[in-house]
Amino acid sequence: MIILENQTLVGRGLHREVYVHPENDRLCVKVAIVSEHKEFDREYHYYRLLQKRRIHWDNLPRFHGMVATDRGTGAVFDLIRDADGQVSKTLGEYLVASDLTATQARAIVAATDALKRYLLDQAIITMTLKPKNIVYQHLSEDSGKLFVIDNIGNSDFIPLCNYVAGLARRKIARKWRQFENTIASLPSLSPELRTLVTAD
Ligand SMILES: Nc1ncnc2c1ncn2[C@@H]1O[C@H](COP(=O)(O)OP(=O)(O)OP(=O)(O)O)[C@@H](O)[C@H]1O
Ligand SMILES: [Mg+2]
Numbered sequence: 001m002i003i004l005e006n007q008t009l010v011g012r013g014l015h016r017e018v019y020v021h022p023e024n025d026r027l028c029v030k031v032a033i034v035s036e037h038k039e040f041d042r043e044y045h046y047y048r049l050l051q052k053r054r055i056h057w058d059n060l061p062r063f064h065g066m067v068a069t070d071r072g073t074g075a076v077f078d079l080i081r082d083a084d085g086q087v088s089k090t091l092g093e094y095l096v097a098s099d100l101t102a103t104q105a106r107a108i109v110a111a112t113d114a115l116k117r118y119l120l121d122q123a124i125i126t127m128t129l130k131p132k133n134i135v136y137q138h139l140s141e142d143s144g145k146l147f148v149i150d151n152i153g154n155s156d157f158i159p160l161c162n163y164v165a166g167l168a169r170r171k172i173a174r175k176w177r178q179f180e181n182t183i184a185s186l187p188s189l190s191p192e193l194r195t196l197v198t199a200d
Contacts, residue, residue, distance in 0.1 A: 001068045004029060010079065010087050013132070013150065015039055017071070020079060020087075029067060029074035040075060046153030049162060050124065059118045059147050080147050082138040089138075091146060092131035095186055095193060105192030107142050112196055115146040116176055123168040125161055127151040129179040 008020040010028055021027035032040060047063040061078035068074075080088040094100060094108055115134070119126065126148060133150035154162055154171075161167045183189070184197040 001070060002029070002074075003070050004031065004074070011090075019074075021076060026079055026081070027064060027076055028079035029069060029076055031069060031071045031074045035072070042153050042155065044075070046125075046162070055122045055124065056118075059115050059145065060124065060152070061147055061149060077149070080135045080137050080149065083140060084138075088135040088147070090132050091134040091136050094136050095131055095183065096188060098188070100190060100193075101141070102190070102192050103142050105190050107144050108136060109192060109196050111136065111144050111146045115148070119148075119172050119176070120169055123165045123172070124148075124152060125154045125168055125171055126175055127153065127155060129175050130182065 002022050004019040004022070008022070010018040010020060012018070012033070015034070016030045016032055019029050019031070021029050044063075044066075050060075051063070061080060064076040064078075066073055067076050082088050091108070094104075100108075118124070128151060129148070130151065133148065135147050135149050137145045137147060139145065161171045180197045183193075189196075
Protein backbone atom coordinates (compact mmCIF):
# COMPACT_ATOMS: atom_id res chain seq x y z
CA MET A 1 0.00 0.00 0.00
CA ILE A 2 1.27 3.48 -0.81
CA ILE A 3 0.90 6.49 1.51
CA LEU A 4 -0.43 9.75 0.05
CA GLU A 5 0.95 12.71 2.00
CA ASN A 6 -1.06 15.95 2.36
CA GLN A 7 1.73 18.08 0.93
CA THR A 8 1.71 16.16 -2.35
CA LEU A 9 -1.88 17.14 -3.14
CA VAL A 10 -2.05 18.39 -6.75
CA GLY A 11 -5.71 19.27 -7.01
CA ARG A 12 -9.18 18.49 -5.81
CA GLY A 13 -12.42 18.28 -7.75
CA LEU A 14 -15.92 17.55 -6.53
CA HIS A 15 -15.30 13.79 -6.56
CA ARG A 16 -11.62 13.15 -6.26
CA GLU A 17 -8.33 14.23 -4.78
CA VAL A 18 -5.20 14.02 -6.88
CA TYR A 19 -1.77 13.36 -5.37
CA VAL A 20 1.73 13.03 -6.80
CA HIS A 21 2.62 9.33 -6.86
CA PRO A 22 5.12 8.83 -3.98
CA GLU A 23 7.33 6.56 -6.10
CA ASN A 24 7.27 8.44 -9.41
CA ASP A 25 6.71 12.19 -9.68
CA ARG A 26 5.65 11.87 -13.33
CA LEU A 27 2.51 10.03 -12.17
CA CYS A 28 -0.48 11.01 -10.08
CA VAL A 29 -2.91 8.99 -7.99
CA LYS A 30 -6.62 9.86 -7.91
CA VAL A 31 -8.71 8.79 -4.93
CA ALA A 32 -12.44 9.23 -4.39
CA ILE A 33 -13.44 11.85 -1.80
CA VAL A 34 -16.78 10.24 -1.14
CA SER A 35 -17.09 6.50 -1.63
CA GLU A 36 -18.74 6.87 -5.02
CA HIS A 37 -17.31 4.44 -7.49
CA LYS A 38 -19.65 4.89 -10.44
CA GLU A 39 -17.50 7.59 -12.06
CA PHE A 40 -14.32 5.60 -11.53
CA ASP A 41 -15.89 2.48 -13.04
CA ARG A 42 -17.10 4.32 -16.12
CA GLU A 43 -13.73 5.96 -16.64
CA TYR A 44 -11.87 2.69 -16.07
CA HIS A 45 -14.06 0.89 -18.60
CA TYR A 46 -13.59 3.61 -21.20
CA TYR A 47 -9.81 3.74 -20.72
CA ARG A 48 -9.62 -0.02 -21.20
CA LEU A 49 -11.52 0.41 -24.45
CA LEU A 50 -9.09 3.11 -25.64
CA GLN A 51 -6.12 0.91 -24.72
CA LYS A 52 -7.55 -1.93 -26.79
CA ARG A 53 -8.11 0.47 -29.69
CA ARG A 54 -4.46 1.50 -29.44
CA ILE A 55 -5.19 5.18 -29.73
CA HIS A 56 -2.51 7.87 -29.68
CA TRP A 57 -2.13 9.40 -26.22
CA ASP A 58 -1.08 12.84 -27.46
CA ASN A 59 -3.74 14.78 -25.51
CA LEU A 60 -4.84 12.29 -22.91
CA PRO A 61 -2.86 11.20 -19.82
CA ARG A 62 -2.14 7.48 -19.94
CA PHE A 63 -3.84 5.29 -17.37
CA HIS A 64 -1.55 2.98 -15.38
CA GLY A 65 -4.04 0.88 -13.41
CA MET A 66 -5.30 0.89 -9.85
CA VAL A 67 -3.25 0.97 -6.65
CA ALA A 68 -4.02 0.48 -2.95
CA THR A 69 -3.43 3.64 -0.89
CA ASP A 70 -4.04 4.73 2.70
CA ARG A 71 -6.93 6.81 1.33
CA GLY A 72 -8.63 3.95 -0.48
CA THR A 73 -8.16 2.55 -3.97
CA GLY A 74 -6.45 4.99 -6.32
CA ALA A 75 -6.26 5.28 -10.09
CA VAL A 76 -2.81 6.05 -11.50
CA PHE A 77 -2.38 8.44 -14.45
CA ASP A 78 0.39 10.45 -16.07
CA LEU A 79 0.84 13.69 -14.17
CA ILE A 80 0.97 16.52 -16.69
CA ARG A 81 3.83 18.92 -16.04
CA ASP A 82 5.03 22.08 -17.81
CA ALA A 83 8.45 22.36 -19.45
CA ASP A 84 9.81 23.79 -16.16
CA GLY A 85 8.58 20.78 -14.16
CA GLN A 86 5.65 22.54 -12.45
CA VAL A 87 2.36 20.65 -12.47
CA SER A 88 0.32 22.09 -15.36
CA LYS A 89 -2.57 24.40 -14.54
CA THR A 90 -6.08 24.01 -15.84
CA LEU A 91 -7.35 25.74 -18.96
CA GLY A 92 -9.96 27.30 -16.66
CA GLU A 93 -7.21 29.09 -14.76
CA TYR A 94 -5.63 30.37 -17.98
CA LEU A 95 -8.93 31.60 -19.41
CA VAL A 96 -9.53 33.91 -16.46
CA ALA A 97 -5.89 34.90 -15.88
CA SER A 98 -5.45 38.67 -16.02
CA ASP A 99 -1.75 38.51 -16.89
CA LEU A 100 -2.08 36.36 -20.02
CA THR A 101 0.02 37.75 -22.89
CA ALA A 102 -1.34 37.91 -26.45
CA THR A 103 1.32 35.37 -27.47
CA GLN A 104 0.23 32.93 -24.77
CA ALA A 105 -3.41 33.42 -25.70
CA ARG A 106 -2.62 32.61 -29.34
CA ALA A 107 -0.74 29.48 -28.21
CA ILE A 108 -3.80 28.42 -26.23
CA VAL A 109 -6.05 28.98 -29.24
CA ALA A 110 -3.73 26.82 -31.38
CA ALA A 111 -3.65 24.12 -28.68
CA THR A 112 -7.44 24.16 -28.51
CA ASP A 113 -7.71 23.61 -32.27
CA ALA A 114 -5.27 20.73 -31.96
CA LEU A 115 -7.30 19.19 -29.14
CA LYS A 116 -10.49 19.31 -31.17
CA ARG A 117 -8.75 17.62 -34.11
CA TYR A 118 -7.30 14.99 -31.79
CA LEU A 119 -10.64 14.08 -30.21
CA LEU A 120 -12.29 13.82 -33.63
CA ASP A 121 -9.39 11.88 -35.23
CA GLN A 122 -9.18 9.38 -32.40
CA ALA A 123 -12.96 9.32 -31.82
CA ILE A 124 -12.53 9.97 -28.11
CA ILE A 125 -15.81 10.72 -26.39
CA THR A 126 -16.13 13.10 -23.50
CA MET A 127 -18.96 13.92 -21.18
CA THR A 128 -19.46 17.67 -20.69
CA LEU A 129 -16.13 19.30 -21.57
CA LYS A 130 -15.17 21.87 -18.97
CA PRO A 131 -12.13 24.15 -18.81
CA LYS A 132 -11.43 22.90 -15.26
CA ASN A 133 -11.10 19.35 -16.61
CA ILE A 134 -8.50 20.24 -19.22
CA VAL A 135 -4.93 21.16 -18.32
CA TYR A 136 -2.67 23.37 -20.41
CA GLN A 137 0.88 22.09 -20.57
CA HIS A 138 2.97 25.22 -20.91
CA LEU A 139 5.94 24.29 -23.10
CA SER A 140 7.12 27.79 -24.00
CA GLU A 141 5.68 31.31 -24.29
CA ASP A 142 4.26 30.50 -27.71
CA SER A 143 3.52 26.78 -27.51
CA GLY A 144 1.65 24.33 -25.35
CA LYS A 145 -0.61 21.34 -25.35
CA LEU A 146 -3.99 20.56 -23.84
CA PHE A 147 -4.83 17.32 -22.02
CA VAL A 148 -8.30 16.19 -21.06
CA ILE A 149 -7.79 14.96 -17.49
CA ASP A 150 -11.35 14.15 -16.46
CA ASN A 151 -14.81 13.30 -17.75
CA ILE A 152 -13.97 11.16 -20.73
CA GLY A 153 -16.26 8.35 -21.81
CA ASN A 154 -19.95 7.99 -22.14
CA SER A 155 -22.88 7.81 -19.76
CA ASP A 156 -25.42 6.68 -22.36
CA PHE A 157 -27.42 3.65 -21.26
CA ILE A 158 -26.46 1.87 -24.47
CA PRO A 159 -23.11 3.42 -25.41
CA LEU A 160 -23.25 2.76 -29.16
CA CYS A 161 -20.99 5.75 -29.79
CA ASN A 162 -18.14 3.88 -28.12
CA TYR A 163 -18.17 1.44 -31.00
CA VAL A 164 -19.36 3.39 -34.04
CA ALA A 165 -16.84 6.06 -35.03
CA GLY A 166 -19.33 8.11 -37.11
CA LEU A 167 -21.71 8.39 -34.17
CA ALA A 168 -18.81 9.20 -31.88
CA ARG A 169 -17.71 12.11 -34.09
CA ARG A 170 -21.18 13.59 -34.12
CA LYS A 171 -21.30 13.40 -30.35
CA ILE A 172 -17.84 14.95 -30.05
CA ALA A 173 -18.82 17.81 -32.39
CA ARG A 174 -21.89 18.47 -30.23
CA LYS A 175 -19.87 18.42 -27.00
CA TRP A 176 -17.37 20.77 -28.60
CA ARG A 177 -20.06 23.33 -29.48
CA GLN A 178 -21.26 23.22 -25.87
CA PHE A 179 -17.68 23.72 -24.74
CA GLU A 180 -17.34 26.79 -26.99
CA ASN A 181 -20.54 28.20 -25.50
CA THR A 182 -19.13 27.67 -22.01
CA ILE A 183 -16.02 29.62 -22.98
CA ALA A 184 -18.04 32.33 -24.75
CA SER A 185 -19.99 32.96 -21.56
CA LEU A 186 -16.84 33.81 -19.58
CA PRO A 187 -16.94 37.53 -18.82
CA SER A 188 -13.27 38.48 -19.15
CA LEU A 189 -11.99 36.78 -22.31
CA SER A 190 -9.10 38.53 -24.02
CA PRO A 191 -9.58 39.42 -27.74
CA GLU A 192 -7.22 36.60 -28.75
CA LEU A 193 -9.16 34.06 -26.73
CA ARG A 194 -12.42 35.39 -28.08
CA THR A 195 -11.34 34.00 -31.49
CA LEU A 196 -11.70 30.57 -29.87
CA VAL A 197 -15.43 30.93 -30.04
CA THR A 198 -15.92 33.22 -33.00
CA ALA A 199 -13.81 31.35 -35.57
CA ASP A 200 -15.38 29.39 -38.44
N1 LIG B 1 -3.25 14.06 -14.90
C1 LIG B 1 -3.23 15.25 -14.32
N2 LIG B 1 -2.18 16.10 -14.49
C2 LIG B 1 -2.17 17.32 -13.88
N3 LIG B 1 -3.14 17.77 -13.05
C3 LIG B 1 -4.21 16.98 -12.84
C4 LIG B 1 -4.31 15.69 -13.46
N4 LIG B 1 -5.48 15.13 -13.07
C5 LIG B 1 -6.07 16.02 -12.25
N5 LIG B 1 -5.32 17.13 -12.10
C6 LIG B 1 -5.68 18.31 -11.26
O1 LIG B 1 -6.53 17.89 -10.20
C7 LIG B 1 -7.82 18.50 -10.31
C8 LIG B 1 -8.91 17.52 -9.91
O2 LIG B 1 -8.84 16.35 -10.71
P1 LIG B 1 -10.14 15.71 -11.40
O3 LIG B 1 -10.72 16.69 -12.35
O4 LIG B 1 -9.74 14.40 -11.95
O5 LIG B 1 -11.11 15.53 -10.13
P2 LIG B 1 -12.69 15.36 -10.09
O6 LIG B 1 -13.12 15.38 -8.66
O7 LIG B 1 -13.06 14.15 -10.90
O8 LIG B 1 -13.24 16.65 -10.82
P3 LIG B 1 -14.78 17.11 -11.01
O9 LIG B 1 -15.04 18.14 -9.97
O10 LIG B 1 -14.73 17.72 -12.39
O11 LIG B 1 -15.61 15.88 -10.94
C9 LIG B 1 -7.91 18.99 -11.76
O12 LIG B 1 -8.77 20.07 -11.91
C10 LIG B 1 -6.45 19.33 -12.07
O13 LIG B 1 -6.13 20.62 -11.57
MG1 LIG C 1 -12.52 17.41 -12.61
